[in-house]
Amino acid sequence: MQLLYFAWVRERIGVGSEQVDPPQTVATVADLIAWLSLRSEGHAAAFAEPDRLRAAVDQAFVPLDAPVAGAREIAIFPPVTGG
Amino acid sequence: MQLLYFAWVRERIGVGSEQVDPPQTVATVADLIAWLSLRSEGHAAAFAEPDRLRAAVDQAFVPLDAPVAGAREIAIFPPVTGG
Amino acid sequence: MSSASIRVLVTTETIDPAAELVALEQGGAVATFTGLVRRDDGVSTLELEHYPGATEAALLHLAEQAVQRWSLSAATIIHRVGPMKPGERIVFTGAASAHRAAALEACAFLIDRLKTDAPFWKREVVAGQGRWVEARDSDDDAANRWR
Amino acid sequence: MSSASIRVLVTTETIDPAAELVALEQGGAVATFTGLVRRDDGVSTLELEHYPGATEAALLHLAEQAVQRWSLSAATIIHRVGPMKPGERIVFTGAASAHRAAALEACAFLIDRLKTDAPFWKREVVAGQGRWVEARDSDDDAANRWR
Numbered sequence: 001m002q003l004l005y006f007a008w009v010r011e012r013i014g015v016g017s018e019q020v021d022p023p024q025t026v027a028t029v030a031d032l033i034a035w036l037s038l039r040s041e042g043h044a045a046a047f048a049e050p051d052r053l054r055a056a057v058d059q060a061f062v063p064l065d066a067p068v069a070g071a072r073e074i075a076i077f078p079p080v081t082g083g
Numbered sequence: 084m085q086l087l088y089f090a091w092v093r094e095r096i097g098v099g100s101e102q103v104d105p106p107q108t109v110a111t112v113a114d115l116i117a118w119l120s121l122r123s124e125g126h127a128a129a130f131a132e133p134d135r136l137r138a139a140v141d142q143a144f145v146p147l148d149a150p151v152a153g154a155r156e157i158a159i160f161p162p163v164t165g166g
Numbered sequence: 167m168s169s170a171s172i173r174v175l176v177t178t179e180t181i182d183p184a185a186e187l188v189a190l191e192q193g194g195a196v197a198t199f200t201g202l203v204r205r206d207d208g209v210s211t212l213e214l215e216h217y218p219g220a221t222e223a224a225l226l227h228l229a230e231q232a233v234q235r236w237s238l239s240a241a242t243i244i245h246r247v248g249p250m251k252p253g254e255r256i257v258f259t260g261a262a263s264a265h266r267a268a269a270l271e272a273c274a275f276l277i278d279r280l281k282t283d284a285p286f287w288k289r290e291v292v293a294g295q296g297r298w299v300e301a302r303d304s305d306d307d308a309a310n311r312w313r
Numbered sequence: 314m315s316s317a318s319i320r321v322l323v324t325t326e327t328i329d330p331a332a333e334l335v336a337l338e339q340g341g342a343v344a345t346f347t348g349l350v351r352r353d354d355g356v357s358t359l360e361l362e363h364y365p366g367a368t369e370a371a372l373l374h375l376a377e378q379a380v381q382r383w384s385l386s387a388a389t390i391i392h393r394v395g396p397m398k399p400g401e402r403i404v405f406t407g408a409a410s411a412h413r414a415a416a417l418e419a420c421a422f423l424i425d426r427l428k429t430d431a432p433f434w435k436r437e438v439v440a441g442q443g444r445w446v447e448a449r450d451s452d453d454d455a456a457n458r459w460r
Contacts, residue, residue, distance in 0.1 A: 004364065006362055006363075006364055006432065006434055007362055007434035007436070007445050008445045056364070056367060056432065059364075059366060059367040059370055061430070061432075075364060075367070075432075077364070077432065077434065078434065078445065078448070079447075079448030080428075080429065080430075080431065080432050080433055080434060080448065081428075081433065081434055081435045081445075081446045081447070081448050082361070082363070082392060082404070082427060082428060082431050082432075082433025082434070082435070083266075083348060083392075083403070083404050083424060083427045083428035083431075083433070083452075087217065089215060089216075089217055089285065089287055090215055090287035090289070090298050091298045139217070139220060139285065142217075142219060142220040142223055144283070144285075158217060158220070158285070160217070160285065160287065161287065161298065161301070162300075162301030163281070163282065163283075163284065163285050163286055163287060163301065164281075164286065164287050164288045164298075164299045164300070164301050165214070165216070165245060165257070165280060165281060165284050165285075165286025165287070165288070166201060166245075166256070166257050166277060166280045166281035166284075166286070166305075166413075183331075183334050183335070183343075184330075184331030184332070184334055184335055185331070187330050187331055187334055187345065187347065188330070188331055191347065191349060191400075191402075193349070194348065194349050194350075194351045195346070195347070195348055195349070196330075196345075196346070196347040196349070197344070197345065197346050197347075197420070198334065198343075198344065198345045198347075199342070199343070199344050199345075199413065199416070199417060200334065200338065200342070200343040200344075200345075201341065201342055201343075201413065202338060202340070202341050202342070202343070203341075204341045204411070206411075253338075255338075264351070264353075266346065266348065266424060267455065269346070270346060270417075270420070270421045270424070273344070273417070274417045277413060277417070308414065
């Protein structure tokens, strides 16, 4: 599963993307975030406040309780601020 | 008192402006229109349907029951269609 | 009190909306509206008559109202008069503000209210026959939402 | 079904709203919005990050929604990315329609919804310090009025 990080999520983790293979117990984006938090201090800092995170599964915006099964690409990022 | 006519009011009357000196009994724009209707067939045709007329007194839009006393310039015209 | 740039013009010349838009770039947000002569209803020429003096005063009053109500940094209203052809520009309105909602709303206000508050009259020539365009209730409704 | 012209662009180059406006002149009514980097709050550089691929898809989806909902003849969304300076243009949206209300509403819809539905992130540099811009509830409110 390809992960993409943007804005301060990317900065805190220190990379813009990484390849991961989460266990079967990771069912939702929220589960994925909790699981990723254990990977490094940077991950823990980026994911400390899940309320401030948004996600996209295969480039479509989803709520954090969306399932991750079958996803090729998951992006995690702060609320968007374009325009 | 200077009168100005626009659009089909002007066309039916045949002139774009004229100078008039209405009697004291002409108190409102509606009175003025009724009095002007007697001046010619063109005036009668232009003013046959007062509901379709609008007016400005000294360049400010007014309802037809507005007074004409002291006015220098009165314009009579159809509803506007700009933009 | 306001240092807003107001530009009001009644002209027989072609309107240049591109130049007008760039001139409005005085706030964080610029909204514009351009109205064109329709190409699709058989009109060969559209003629715009107006009430000289009163027209300019009405447009200036509208622009000043918009500047005050939405704290604009700039407002522009340009209206073509005389004969014009399908596809040519009749009218341009624009508003600039620090805030996007203000610019968008003020721009809509200017074009909606111009249609009912400024003394212009349209005459269409269709198949060689001239006819005065009738005012539409929908224009009154659009203008009234700003009162 | 629709033969509308849709133009969506994410670019590091300067936006030319004047050319975009003229290209939109395909209906009787053209409305545009241009957003500029503010000059007044001490920001020396504004950087726009985005999610390549997903951004273009989001903008295209927005433009298609607007074309369908307001029967537009044309819709344009252009968003700058990368570093930019105060006064430079960040975003341009435009809509063309036979009817003025449709063009005005669609243009407002495009900019309001772009702010919540497209993956862009702003980073400001103020006095040499970078900081990520926080999302605003008012943007959600503006976007929600179209739902």
